[in-house]
Each structure stands twice: as C-alpha cells, then as structure tokens.
Amino acid sequence: MSVRERVGPLVDRVPGEGDGIATGAYAALATVLAVALVLPLGWLVVDAAALGPRALELTLDSQTLEVLGRSVALVTVVTAGSVVVGVPLAVLTVQASIPFRRFWTVLVALPLAVPSYLGAFAAISAFGPRGPLSDALAPLGVSIPNVEGFAGAAVVLTLYTYPYVFLTTRASLLSLDASLVEAARTLNCGRLESFRRVTLPQILPGIAAGALLVALYALADFGTPNFMNVEVFTQFIYSRHNANMGGYAALLSIQLLAVTGVILAAESWIGADDSGAYASRGNRGAAELDLGLWRYPAMALPALVALVALVLPIGIFAMWFLRGGPGYEFARLSFSWSYGWNSVKVSLLAAGVSVLVALPIALRSVRTDSRLSSLTARVPYVGYATPGIVLAIALVSFSLDVSPELLYKSIPLVVFAYVVRFMPQAIGSIQTSTMQVDSRLIEAARTLGRSRLEAFRAVTFPLILPGIVTGAALVFLTSMKELPATLLLRPFGFDTLVTFIWRAEEAGMYGQAAIPAFVLVLVSGLSMGVLLAQEDN
C-alpha cells in the first residue's frame, strides 16, 4: 500500500468535458481539503515559533540529537531486519516448491494488518519485568533478556513490518520474466549465480520500495516505543506533550515530519526508476526452485515467523483471558463492551465521511487529466504519510486555540483525525474500481438517452460499488486500530478498545486487556481479508 503505488498509476482518460460549474465546485472542494489538511499542521509551526530563539537551542540540544539518532538507528535496524526476514520468505513462497504455498503466503502476510503495539503489549505482558512467563521460566534456568528497550522494540517492529518487504518482493518476483533466469542458466550460470546476477538486480527496486514503507512505519509507530520505553521521536513527543511542553513537542513533531519527508523523497526517487519492477511482462510464472526433500524443512522458516508474530501473542492473550486476575475492580479498570461500541461508532463515522469525501476526488481524478484534479487526489496523501502522533499534537493545539469548547477532546475531532489519516485508502480503492469501468459503457448509456447523472447512477455506481465498500471497510478497520490520535483527542472518559489496552498496560493489569486484544486481532484478520479480496480482483 505504498503511497506511490496509489498515486502513481492514475490513468488519465477522458479529457474533461465542458462543465464549468462542476470545475468551480471541484476547485472549492480541493481548496477546502488542502486547507483542512495543512491548517492543523501549520499550528505546529505556530507553536514552535512561539519558542522564539529557544527553538534553535532546543533543536541542537543533546537530548534532541540523541532522540534523532535513536530514531534513525531504530528505523535502520528494523528496515534491515525486515529485508532479512521478508526477502527469503518471498523467494521461498514464490519460487520454491514448498508444500501449501498459498497457505504460507497468506500466513506470513498476515502480521501486516496486526498493529505492532499488540505484539509489544503481548511481549511486555508476558516477558516484561513483571511478566508471568519470565517468572515461570526462571526456575527452569531459562532467563529471558529484558524485552523492554531498543532491542525489544526493534524485534517487535520487524515482526510486524517485514510483510511490506515480503509483499513488494513477492510482486517483483511474480512479474519477473522466468525466461531471463532460464537464459542465465543456459549461459552457464548456476542457481545461486543466476539469482545474484539476474533475479536480484530485477527485484531490487521491489525490495527497496518495501524497505522504505517499513522505514516510514517504524519511524511513525507510536505504540511499540511507548510500551517498550524507547526514547524515539514518537515516544519523546508524547512525553514532552504530557509534561506540558507543547512548544518542544511541536518542534520535535516538525523534525519528525522532516525525517518522514526524507524517506518519502527517497521513495519517490526509487519510484521514478522502477521501470519494470512492478510491470508484469506477461511471461510464464516465476521459475521453479526445486528443493527436493529440503522442501519439508524449508517450511520451518515461515512457520517460525508466524509462530512468533501471530501464534505467540494470541497464546499470551489467551493465557491472560483464562487467568483473569484480582484487583482490577479495585483499580477501577475493568473491561466493558461499551468500549467496543465506542470504537465501532467513531470508526463507522470515519468510514462514512471518508467515502463521501473520497468519492468525488477519486472519480474526478480518473475521468480528467487536469492538474487541479491530480493535485487534489494527491494532497490527501500528506495526511496518510503524517505520523499519527504528529497529527494528534497538531490537532490538540489547533482545537485549544480555535474552539476549546466545541473541538478540544471531541468526537468530531477524533473522526476528523481518522479521515485525514485513512481516507487515502478509500480514494485508492475507489480509483482502482473506477479505472476498471470501461468509459465506453458510460458513452453507451449516454447514447441510449441517459443524462450524465442518470448514466452515473445506472452504470458507474453499481460497477464501482465494490470499490466503495472496500474503501469504507479499510478505513473502518484501520480506524479501529488507531492509537495515538485516539489517545490524545478522545473526550474525557471516552475509552475505545485501543485506549483501554493502553491504560491496562500502563497500570500493569494485563488480564483485562485480553478481550479487546482478541477483538483487535480479529479486526486485523478482517483487514487482511479485505486487502486480499481486493488483490484478487
């Protein structure tokens, strides 16, 4: 789901017909969108500027530089780890003759949809300083190293981000012309040499694209560093914010945005040079790598990854579910299904609003080639790429300054944050389905006497409805899992599944979080299902 993948292949088709009013309305919509997106982020600049000359001082402060260094280090380690895990898995499931390939493919892609903080939560709750599994294993002479800290965060993030590399590498491998490898083989290259000299250079852009997505995710991830107590940007911004150092938090947010910008620039630079990396040349499937009897032990690799990333956390949640635990009522922390309802409510609102805003943008960008429409379709991706904590900080500050009574810590603000962050998923899926509608069908309807609007209703709309539903489902499911914006923007006393897990972790009362964690795993599974269904179309 790279930003570029969704922005890049906009096929410009029918040039805009003479519809001045529509263009005017459209320009207005574009402006409103841009303002709505940029204005909150602009508040960061206002806040940081209020620091005055201290801004420079704080920027060069040793603590700030340390945070920057640690963030870059975490991103680097996680990105490298994802390549190390993701590429072999892709080669194994695409090219090697292992049994149950389809099963393994889906299984190792699944962690993509699971928010990494669930994994971090499972690890901390079981193996952390107060974790029961550490205690249980200690008498057996097995000592688990402290999972908190940099290493723990790196492992957890790698486990939930490698699927980006896995999926992009897989796409490259699938589009690889199999006869190229065969040609290398007839030119006296062995298997490994063919891989190194022919396959690898061809799939490198795919690997790089996935690696950059991993970098973006690792940089923006909020939950894992907070659970693991690693002072990276997202964690540090939140702690400064809580310490009422709004200006400093804003300054750090701007820095985080700048680093994000660097990664995005790298991505678009690679994107410009990936001719053929994604383009299928319509040749036979990828070359088979016959493993012989090794195909059975080879299954251990995907199995191990799935075990650690999926089975283990689910097992830990199950353990907590069965254990329960005393004292939660005492701590006034007990799970209520109303939290689930709260999650559903705000996520449904976000899905609905997203579709309403995304529909005209997506339709217009596919049907016309005006610069305005392509710009309007791209602007929302700013929100998509903005780390959640940065948006949340900006919106807190914005709402306090503009209208504390109406906006600050209000449901509309939470929904707005979701829409800003996740609407591009709806734009993407609606665009995809709209591009699949043959424009001649609409022309046929028009020659059969339907007006433009009637043709849309009778032909286009039914055909793109699956895309609209998919888009809405994606926004809904990702909103259900959103952590930083929900945490900072929710009204007082308003808990969702996610914020409840956050509070249970803070209080060290893990038992109560088992049910919401299960529900979120289920939500993650559904997200993956939607993505796979979309891929099959």
Next chain:
Amino acid sequence: MIEHTVQSAANDRVEPTVQRGDPVLELDGVSRSFGAETAVDDLSLSVYEGELLTLLGPSGCGKTTTLRLLAGLDRPDEGSIRVEEEAVAGPDSFVAPDDRDVGLVFQSFALFPHLTVGENVAFGIDDWSADERDERVAELLELIGLPEYRDHSPDDLSGGQRQRVALARSLAPEPDVLLLDEPFSNLDVSLRTEMREEVRNIIKETGVTAVSVTHDQEEALSISDRVAVIHEGSVEQVGRPEVVFEQPESRFVAEFLGQAGFVSGQLASGVVETDLGTLPADVIEGLGREYDGATIDVMVRPDDLVATPADGPDEGNGEIVHRQYTGPSFVYQVALDGGDSVYCEHNHADNLALDQRVRVDLQVDHPLAWFPAE
C-alpha cells in the same frame, strides 16, 4: 476419357543418408509426461555437425518440451540425450543447464533489461579474461551488424535487433549446439522473411550445430538443412525440406505441409482409375505391381491441379464449393463428382465463381505420393 499431362516420373530425389561423421546431438527414446499428458513420446533423433535442423509441428506436439529437455531446463522421464557423445540426460545422469554446452535463443529473446547490449552478449563468458571477452563481444556484435549498440540498453532496440543480440549472446560461449525456440514468432510478419535469411547466415557463418523449433512450415522449409516433423510427441518424418514436402511418409505430414487433397482409386493392370482420370502407376511414387488390386489414395497438392470452367452443367468432373483469395492466388476447393475433394491453386487473375462446374486436370512433373485408402 480425360486427358492429362503427366510427365514421366524421373525419380532423382533420394533421401540423403549423408552421415556427417558422428552425431553431435542424439536423442534416444526420450519421453516426458506432465501428469496424464504425454508431451514427448519415445522420441529419437540425431543431429549432425554443422547442420540446422528444425523441429516442425502444430502447437502442443511436444517440440518446445523437446527443446527444453535439450537445454537441461527440464528432465526426461525416460530415454537419454547425448551431446558430443556425453550423456547429459539419462536414467543415471543429468547435467544441469549451466554445465551443458548448449545455447538457447528464447522466443521472447529474454534479454536482461538491467544490462547493456554488450553486457548481455558477455553474460555467458564472464569467466574469460577481460581482453578475450571484449574481443569476443566485439566480434559477435560485428557479426550481427550492431557494433554501435554495445552500450545501449536492450530497450533501445527493435525486434529484429533484439533477436540478433539474443543470438549473439547464445553464440558467445561457443556452444556445441544452439537451440532456437520459435525464433521468429515475436517479429512482425514483414520482418520475418528478412530475419530468417539473416539468422541462417549468422548460424552458417559460425558453423554451429543448431536445432530450431517452429509451427510455421514456410519458415521450417526455408531455413533448414533438415526438417523433423513432430506429431504427438515423436518424430513423424525427418529429411531434407523438399523431400519431406514432396514425399510425405504419412498422411499427417502430407496434410500438415501444404493443403493436400486426396483422390482414391484402385490399382488394376498398371493404372489407377480416379476422379481425375486414369493415372499410370509409374507416375505414383513407389507403386509397383505387387499392390495390384489395392485401393489407394493419391495425394495431389493445389499446384498440381488446374480447374477449367466446364462448357455446360453436365460437363466437367466437379464443382467449386469454396474459394479462398490470398492475394497472389486463388485456392479453389472442388468437390469431385466421385466424392473426393481437392484444392486447386490459380493465379489471382483466374477468377472462377462459386458453384461453377469445372473440369480438374492434373499437371505435374514429379511423382505423386500415395497412401493406403482409409
């Protein structure tokens, strides 16, 4: 009753049994199945030093599988393959493609898009010294007439140029055998004739032993030293192009090469009575007295026959039931009164109408092939 102008059958065409030393490539009883489907079925074939042999057959006849078996990209289930006397595939041996001295030019050319033209050609000889490699690449680019494209990307090349680069790349390591998989199918029709000539010249210049695969009979007949017609996974007939065309050994070969029609008749007292009239047995290839009394089908090709409009509705010996205009010529299908159906090829100016009564005459200066009646 019908006059025909058959000239005496001077049989000067003999199947060449020129053995050019030992075969470079030998297939012995090779079989390969995919599930229930047998792609190659007990196929045996020898290819001799320096010749260009083409495997010709309809799609799905197993010719491409045969090529992949030769290259080592696939393993036979049964039988053995020898290159230069060395077993490369057999019951106990299998030599991987990278260890075989066999080159393959792919149908899609399969040029490496991340390498330049020069690097593509040098791909298989990277174990040579830099100087030798440079020299070899220069020599081959010269041979294919593209020396100035050495540093270009394959994307810059036209279809014909890509094909020549693919050819040069396969020739670079000096393979014992060069394989070509449908070498012209990815080219524009207008380019094919030119490239056939060109590819044949390059192959002949290097003297490499080559095996090509195609379903295009014109291509096979025009570029090959020998043609092996493949049918249902095994060799139906192998020989010089003109021999295979003129003296097909089976109905399949006869029908696959050219639009063959058949007229049936019984051999009696040295003549065969057919719808086309009385044919002396000696115009029919190898039809001796010993077949007296047998009912046979004589093969007649479109260019062996001439149809002339009959004078009246009761005249002539057949009726035009189908006509096909190909540009330079018309091919008329004539239903003969006796029930047989034949094709007649005419100059494009000879325009006969559908349903027209015609008289079909045989006009040949070569012996005719025959098959036992079905």
